[in-house]
Amino acid sequence: MTETTKPKFTCRDVRVHYGDFEALHGIDIDIPDHGVTAFIGPSGCGKSTFLRTFNRMNDTIDGCRVSGQILMDGEDIYDKNLDPVLLRAQVGMVFQKPNPFPKSIYDNVAYGPRIHGLTSSKAELDVLVEKSLRRAGLWDEVKDRLKLSGTGLSGGQQQRLVIARAIAVNPEVILMDEPASALDPIATAKLEALIEELKERYCIIIVTHSMAQAARVSDKTAFFYMGDLIEFDNTDKIFTNPGNDRTQDYITGRTG
Amino acid sequence: MGQISIYMMLLIAVLTIGGFVYNRSSALGKFRAARAAAGGKMVSSAWHSQASYHGYFTAWLVALSTLAVFIIGLVINGQGMVFNGLWLAAIILTALGVTIITGRKVSGTFRARTYVERFIHGLLICLSVIAVLTTLGIIASLLFESLRFFREVPFMDFLFGLQWSPQTAMRADQVGQSGSFGAIPVFAGTFLIMLVAMAIAGPVGLMIAIYLTEYASAGVRKWIKPAIEILAGVPTVVYGFFALLTFAPFVRGFAETLGFSVPTQSALAAGVVMGVMIIPFVSSLSSDVINSVPQTLRDGSYALGATESETMKKVVFTAALPGIIGAFMLAISRAIGETMIVYMAAGKAANLTANPFEAVTTVTVQIVALLTGDSDFDSAKTLVAFALGLVLFVITLILNVVALTVVRRYRARY
Ligand SMILES: Nc1ncnc2c1ncn2[C@@H]1O[C@H](COP(=O)(O)OP(=O)(O)O)[C@@H](O)[C@H]1O
Numbered sequence A: 001m002t003e004t005t006k007p008k009f010t011c012r013d014v015r016v017h018y019g020d021f022e023a024l025h026g027i028d029i030d031i032p033d034h035g036v037t038a039f040i041g042p043s044g045c046g047k048s049t050f051l052r053t054f055n056r057m058n059d060t061i062d063g064c065r066v067s068g069q070i071l072m073d074g075e076d077i078y079d080k081n082l083d084p085v086l087l088r089a090q091v092g093m094v095f096q097k098p099n100p101f102p103k104s105i106y107d108n109v110a111y112g113p114r115i116h117g118l119t120s121s122k123a124e125l126d127v128l129v130e131k132s133l134r135r136a137g138l139w140d141e142v143k144d145r146l147k148l149s150g151t152g153l154s155g156g157q158q159q160r161l162v163i164a165r166a167i168a169v170n171p172e173v174i175l176m177d178e179p180a181s182a183l184d185p186i187a188t189a190k191l192e193a194l195i196e197e198l199k200e201r202y203c204i205i206i207v208t209h210s211m212a213q214a215a216r217v218s219d220k221t222a223f224f225y226m227g228d229l230i231e232f233d234n235t236d237k238i239f240t241n242p243g244n245d246r247t248q249d250y251i252t253g254r255t256g
Numbered sequence B: 001m002g003q004i005s006i007y008m009m010l011l012i013a014v015l016t017i018g019g020f021v022y023n024r025s026s027a028l029g030k031f032r033a034a035r036a037a038a039g040g041k042m043v044s045s046a047w048h049s050q051a052s053y054h055g056y057f058t059a060w061l062v063a064l065s066t067l068a069v070f071i072i073g074l075v076i077n078g079q080g081m082v083f084n085g086l087w088l089a090a091i092i093l094t095a096l097g098v099t100i101i102t103g104r105k106v107s108g109t110f111r112a113r114t115y116v117e118r119f120i121h122g123l124l125i126c127l128s129v130i131a132v133l134t135t136l137g138i139i140a141s142l143l144f145e146s147l148r149f150f151r152e153v154p155f156m157d158f159l160f161g162l163q164w165s166p167q168t169a170m171r172a173d174q175v176g177q178s179g180s181f182g183a184i185p186v187f188a189g190t191f192l193i194m195l196v197a198m199a200i201a202g203p204v205g206l207m208i209a210i211y212l213t214e215y216a217s218a219g220v221r222k223w224i225k226p227a228i229e230i231l232a233g234v235p236t237v238v239y240g241f242f243a244l245l246t247f248a249p250f251v252r253g254f255a256e257t258l259g260f261s262v263p264t265q266s267a268l269a270a271g272v273v274m275g276v277m278i279i280p281f282v283s284s285l286s287s288d289v290i291n292s293v294p295q296t297l298r299d300g301s302y303a304l305g306a307t308e309s310e311t312m313k314k315v316v317f318t319a320a321l322p323g324i325i326g327a328f329m330l331a332i333s334r335a336i337g338e339t340m341i342v343y344m345a346a347g348k349a350a351n352l353t354a355n356p357f358e359a360v361t362t363v364t365v366q367i368v369a370l371l372t373g374d375s376d377f378d379s380a381k382t383l384v385a386f387a388l389g390l391v392l393f394v395i396t397l398i399l400n401v402v403a404l405t406v407v408r409r410y411r412a413r414y
């Protein structure tokens, strides 16, 4: 079914250089809308680098160049006239280490809406903050302490706070770079349940080093190796009947 | 006697080194003999301590015991008995005795290393105790002399009095003598100059810090940072005459074009130059603080679609704010303790004014003025210097403590 709908991202010959070093050697991939796409592969193979091309976070890294074409809903996101700041409002990102701002829980979530002027009154902002926290599955845990610092929450709560913060700007896509790597198993389970819910609404791309996690949460899986996309297919297929030996070796634990 | 002491000290040094060399070689000799007896198979770890530790052990004991003899000799000599020959002999005999006795103890099981480490430990403790005691001594003398002053002038008259003229108080026929030790004008002057200085150093230093950490390329930073830090290395007396000879006339000229006449020495001239001097304090401390805001926070902000300046203002700056406040407080305590610039450029008249074009005086300037020149060390006029020093000390202490706790709390956050 996903094959017939239009892809969210269309990537053609995407190459990324750090100075003279080519980290990605021409990636072609179509990322479907709605649903979870997982990127797996040994560390250093370029998963994070590729993920950062979708919200142009690579632009903030000195010496990093991206070439090739990436279309989002058919529009070139590397177009000279496109402001990366606006792109990032549509493509949210969650990082490996939870990074709430040293502000109150409320202000963390309200940060994006405030800078983009999404609401016109305090009441509206309150509603948006509550809605975002609810969607991130955090509301019940924090509703009585919205004024307390976001850095005081547990790791798993912080990660969900960061997701609420991203949701609050009403993105279409959420990128997650190993979001569970700093979390304990219970927090990880909660996060995975949340991803399951969010995929109804958002296009989610998740980098993970846990094969089990990729198998649990994703619909499609892309396997990267040394800067190349080796295989991209439905998650079931990748984990039961991979088409490539290297994928096979990796998921059975012989490499990486 | 002074000269003989120096020779004795040299002798003690030589004896100490001698003890080290003697026992180190004796330890080496015994070790080799033991190894030969074991058929050459013994390894150095079979001995608890290496040979040099046996040497150090002897050296320590020699140094301590001969110093003790030396000091005993000093005390006896100080009471008028002169017997240098005996003294010398006692030192040499002590050293030889200690060297030989410790030499006998050298063996594989003797824990020379442990003892040496304990000696060093003890020495370090002594040194830090001395540093602490010195500080306590200074505070005690400040307190003590201040109390003597407050016996003559009531504490409240000093702290809240509006009239400062310690010179006239010297005259015996002066009425209302205590009124002339009111410290308010002096502290007001310090405060006014500090405000002017911080008005310069605060914004400029902060801008520099932000530019250096967020916008400057690595190449630019490499040059600008040391260049700014040179400002902190310029001797304050150089700033002082720069303020007096170059900047103050400029201020006066400027004021005259505006149509009012001002003295050459002014709070403005001293404050601005002092501000320049403390720019590096603010900029380098704040840039350290801004730098230590984790990159992940900036990334989080960029990823939400914030621009560089929004990220700077709303995330980096607020995260760094406690540290920046700490930096400001340290700069302020530097400013109010500064003496040379204000001595040269601010003036000595104790005007109670908020007008920066007027000459004012500061606590530090008054302390210098009170204690230089011929004066009786028991008069209220000199004792008041200790009271001023005490209050200044308390103020800077509070500022430093507050600044450090603020900075520490901020560090603990990540
Ligand atoms: N900021 C950077 N500067 C230079 N090289 C980088 C940078 N980030 C990543 N790389 C290099 O690019 C390659 C891919 O890195 P990354 O995308 O982080 O891999 P992954 O996320 O799969 O572990 C690695 O060889 C890494 O050393």
Ligand SMILES: [Mg+2]
Pocket: A047, A048, A049, A177
């Ligand atoms: Mg990575």
